[in-house]
Amino acid sequence: MRKSEYRISELLDRLARLNQSELWTNDLNPAQVAALKYLMAANRFSRAPSHVADYLGATRGTVSQSLKTLAKKGLIEQIRSAEDKRSVRYDVTKTGHSVVAIRTNLDEALAQLDQNESANIALLLSNVLHSTLAARGGRSFGICKxxxxxxxxxxxxxCRLLIVELAEEETSLICHEHDSAA
Structure with a gap:
């Protein structure tokens, strides 16, 4: 590993740890906050427990416990499919939306970047993430549009895959079926 690669890895790890330490809020742990944030950003087809687990790179058991806790606290609500009663999705409640609105010091530091710096960092980190996911055999979970x-x-x-009309606002949300292949 080159010195610069090691340094980048260390910086990302430290930033993640510092950010997670701030996410112990409203009697929630960082895993619960991450699940809540994902559910807010995901479209209606991507809010099953297995999707949350795949996105977060967590076990289904851990995610299941996090979702149960979030539901007990009234931050999410479980919706059973009308077609398949075994299938569930989770929707974020108004209370859940207010909990996720809390900004961390990392959020504030990123807000200080100019638009070009922010776009460049986002592109580079996105490329690193996709390479990492590809090496693990994971899904990209891209934006619908x-x-x-x-x-x-x-x-x-x-959506030609799911054969369903979408609301305009859904096209800016994360989808577990995303495929960027040309």
């Missing part, structure tokens, strides 16, 4: 299945040729956004 950047997916090959996204179709806006009609007047309304449409």
């Amino acid at each position: 950047s997916c090959k299945h996204h179709d806006k040729s009609a007047n309304r956004p449409y």
